[in-house]
Amino acid sequence: MSNAPILRVERLEAKVAEEDLPILTGVDLTIQAGEIHAIMGPNGSGKSTLAKVVAGHPGYEATGGTVSFQGEDLLELDPDERSQAGVFLAFQYPVEIPGVSIANFLRTAVQAHMPEGEEIDIFDFSDMLMDRMALLEMDPVFAERHVNDGFSGGEKKRNEILQMAMLKPKLAVMDETDSGLDIDALKIVANGVNKLVEEDPDMSVLLITHYQRLLDYIKPDFVHVMVDGRIVQSGGPEVALELEAEGYKTYEEAGTA
Amino acid sequence: MPQNETIKDLNLDEYKYDFVTEAEPVYRAQKGLSEDVVRQISAHKEEPQWMLDFRLKALEVYGSKPMPTWGGDLADLEEVLDEIYFYVRPQDRMEHSWDDVPEEIKDTFEKLGIPEAERKILAGVGAQYESEMVYHSLREEWEKQGVIFDSIEDGLKNHPELFREHFATIVPTADNKFAAMNSAVWSGGSFVYVPKGVSLDTPLQAYFRVNQERMGQFERTLIIIDEGAQAHYIEGCTAPVYSTESFHSGVIEIVVKKNARFRYTTIQNWSNNMYNLVTQRAIVEEGGHMEWLDGNLGSKLTMKYPSCYLVGEGAHGEILSIAYSGDGQHQDTGGKVVHAAPHTTSSIVSKSISKGHGRSTYRGLCKVYEGAHHARSNVECDALLINDTSRTDTYPYIEIEENDANVGHEASVSKIGEEQLFYLTSRGISEAEAMAMIVRGFIEPIAKELPLEYAVELNRLIELEMEGSVG
Numbered sequence: 038m039s040n041a042p043i044l045r046v047e048r049l050e051a052k053v054a055e056e057d058l059p060i061l062t063g064v065d066l067t068i069q070a071g072e073i074h075a076i077m078g079p080n081g082s083g084k085s086t087l088a089k090v091v092a093g094h095p096g097y098e099a100t101g102g103t104v105s106f107q108g109e110d111l112l113e114l115d116p117d118e119r120s121q122a123g124v125f126l127a128f129q130y131p132v133e134i135p136g137v138s139i140a141n142f143l144r145t146a147v148q149a150h151m152p153e154g155e156e157i158d159i160f161d162f163s164d165m166l167m168d169r170m171a172l173l174e175m176d177p178v179f180a181e182r183h184v185n186d187g188f189s190g191g192e193k194k195r196n197e198i199l200q201m202a203m204l205k206p207k208l209a210v211m212d213e214t215d216s217g218l219d220i221d222a223l224k225i226v227a228n229g230v231n232k233l234v235e236e237d238p239d240m241s242v243l244l245i246t247h248y249q250r251l252l253d254y255i256k257p258d259f260v261h262v263m264v265d266g267r268i269v270q271s272g273g274p275e276v277a278l279e280l281e282a283e284g285y286k287t288y289e290e291a292g293t294a
Numbered sequence: 295m296p297q298n299e300t301i302k303d304l305n306l307d308e309y310k311y312d313f314v315t316e317a318e319p320v321y322r323a324q325k326g327l328s329e330d331v332v333r334q335i336s337a338h339k340e341e342p343q344w345m346l347d348f349r350l351k352a353l354e355v356y357g358s359k360p361m362p363t364w365g366g367d368l369a370d371l372e373e374v375l376d377e378i379y380f381y382v383r384p385q386d387r388m389e390h391s392w393d394d395v396p397e398e399i400k401d402t403f404e405k406l407g408i409p410e411a412e413r414k415i416l417a418g419v420g421a422q423y424e425s426e427m428v429y430h431s432l433r434e435e436w437e438k439q440g441v442i443f444d445s446i447e448d449g450l451k452n453h454p455e456l457f458r459e460h461f462a463t464i465v466p467t468a469d470n471k472f473a474a475m476n477s478a479v480w481s482g483g484s485f486v487y488v489p490k491g492v493s494l495d496t497p498l499q500a501y502f503r504v505n506q507e508r509m510g511q512f513e514r515t516l517i518i519i520d521e522g523a524q525a526h527y528i529e530g531c532t533a534p535v536y537s538t539e540s541f542h543s544g545v546i547e548i549v550v551k552k553n554a555r556f557r558y559t560t561i562q563n564w565s566n567n568m569y570n571l572v573t574q575r576a577i578v579e580e581g582g583h584m585e586w587l588d589g590n591l592g593s594k595l596t597m598k599y600p601s602c603y604l605v606g607e608g609a610h611g612e613i614l615s616i617a618y619s620g621d622g623q624h625q626d627t628g629g630k631v632v633h634a635a636p637h638t639t640s641s642i643v644s645k646s647i648s649k650g651h652g653r654s655t656y657r658g659l660c661k662v663y664e665g666a667h668h669a670r671s672n673v674e675c676d677a678l679l680i681n682d683t684s685r686t687d688t689y690p691y692i693e694i695e696e697n698d699a700n701v702g703h704e705a706s707v708s709k710i711g712e713e714q715l716f717y718l719t720s721r722g723i724s725e726a727e728a729m730a731m732i733v734r735g736f737i738e739p740i741a742k743e744l745p746l747e748y749a750v751e752l753n754r755l756i757e758l759e760m761e762g763s764v765g
């Protein structure tokens with residue numbers, strides 16, 4: 038386990054469950070502990086699908102290739118087991134759970150991450166929650182609200198970061214976390230992610246984004262470009278800057294050629 | 295915070311009330327309903343002639359009314375009733391100390407946690423076993439202030455004038471077929487009187503237990519909350535699981551006088567072989583405030599629509615109801631509010647959960663009479679379906695005769711979505727737990743109104759019911 042990368046995706050093919058249309062057509066990606074990767078790509082390129090397949094969304098089906106997490110076959114695991122193993126997906130569209138407070142939800146989630154037979158102490162949990170909220174500069178009252186119910190776009194994304202801060206994943210996959218955020222909200226969210234990375238330098242992050250602007254605030258070590266269900270270019274941060282200047286067009290043309 | 299109960303504590307594997315007590319009744323009438331049975335009941339209770347006459351008249355009314363066809367499926371009921379014991383007397387007299395209740399019966403209530411709750415949080419307790427109250431007790435401090443909390447039979451015996459002034463005036467015999475049946479064979483239930491200005495700060499509780507197979511239970515409860523008084527009454531019901539049907543048909547009559555406040559909470563968790571056909575109605579006078587909190591979790595078929603008749607200016611009625619229907623269950627429930635005076639206000643909030651082949655029906659009436667100007671009412675019913683096989687229907691009746699009234703109605707049906715489940719499971723929460731969490735969230739607006747013990751119980755039940763509902 039020690040030498041295996043955090044995430045290794047090889048020749049991954051995937052489609053929407055119950056449909057025949059392939060979306061991922063052979064993705065290769067390796068992420069080591071502590072690395073920050075960004076996948077950029079136009080709409081419909083499959084980048085969000087990759088995030089969902091890694092997290093185990095039942096609406097998608099891997100039809101070929103492998104995904105391993107610290108050397109273990111991730112595709113064999115249910116979504117809750119993947120989370121317990123250390124995978125976290127920050128949702129592009131966080132889901133509303135009316136009537137369930139964030140505190141209660143987080144407590145259940147943190148409990149689910151405890152070793153078999155161990156029970157979280159309510160006071161320890163409470164301290165931890167307050168500590169995490171302070172780190173992210175959130176009002177403690179926020180924890181009493183119902184999960185994403187009536188939240189603004191910014192509040193939903195901050196709630197995702199709070200969950201990430203509580204669950205301390207080994208790999209955080211952030212699916213278009215920047216979408217629908219104004220620049221102030223984006224800064225707050227990026228700032229939260231940076232604090233968590235600072236706190237745990239071994240945590241790996243996979244940023245899925247359409248735009249360069251998120252990468253102004255969270256600095257990636259590697260940038261990949263995804264087009265038509267596969268990664269067509271990989272490199273350092275300069276790849277994102279080139280994209281910013283030239284757009285996806287050249288890749289798309291190359292892809293169809 | 296009941297939601298903070300850890301999941302481990304909530305792990306139950308059975309309908310936990312499925313146990314039978316071996317206790318020989320002191321008397322049991324022959325099965326089926328007949329004039330003879332009605333006379334035996336009355337004789338056992340040593341009733342005045344007027345009550346016997348009342349019962350016999352009710353029996354006639356019962357016979358003259360057709361079986362209702364508008365609600366749940368009652369096609370087999372006639373046959374079931376022929377096999378039912380309408381009157382089973384568990385012991386010679388009602389006791390006021392648990393020490394005097396026969397051991398086996400006392401054990402039953404111990405298992406149900408009643409004496410413990412009584413010591414901890416209740417102002418008074420009544421316990422009915424089969425056809426009669428076997429125990430009734432009220433804390434001395436309330437007795438001194440003139441509160442009456444007794445069996446209905448003792449109410450008739452010891453407070454005949456107060457009893458007769460109100461009995462069957464709120465739910466008349468001819469109101470419906472099952473009110474007529476109850477009027478003929480009623481046995482057990484509570485008689486409650488809270489004097490002017492007295493506020494009970496802890497609830498009164500009555501617990502109804504059916505033990506024997508093919509049993510019919512017909513409690514009758516009469517509650518009078520005098521001017522400016524306040525109280526909360528809780529009713530709980532359970533029975534063992536039998537392969538044959540049992541039957542429960544209660545009539546609850548309530549008077550909330552001027553500026554009084556009253557809440558009646560029911561948590562009905564009958565076994566799934568029980569027909570539960572109940573009439574509950576409150577008359578609310580000027581400035582009075584009535585709340586029904588109605589939880590229907592068990593039974594094969596429940597038909598129950600708690601009602602508020604707002605007869606005095608500024609009266610307020612509220613019905614909060616929650617229904618759970620699993621396989622083989624039909625909860626046909628809802629509420630009725632009748633605005634018969636100016637500036638009256640009401641609200642009905644109904645939530646149902648249907649799972650497997652379960653079916654939940656909301657059936658409600660909001661009526662505003664001419665002259666009830668400035669009446670306001672809001673009805674909200676939300677249904678949650680767990681599976682594709684579960685079913686829900688909504689029948690909201692609204693009748694408004696007054697121009698100056700404001701009545702709103704909202705209804706929603708939702709299904710537990712894949713996205714909700716994925717969201718929760720992607721945080722490490724198991725699918726069954728995620729289901730339970732979504733359901734608990736759905737009923738939270740009502741669960742938070744319940745006494746803690748019942749809220750915990752409700753959560754336990756949902757946890758249990760959600761096991762194996764995935765996939």
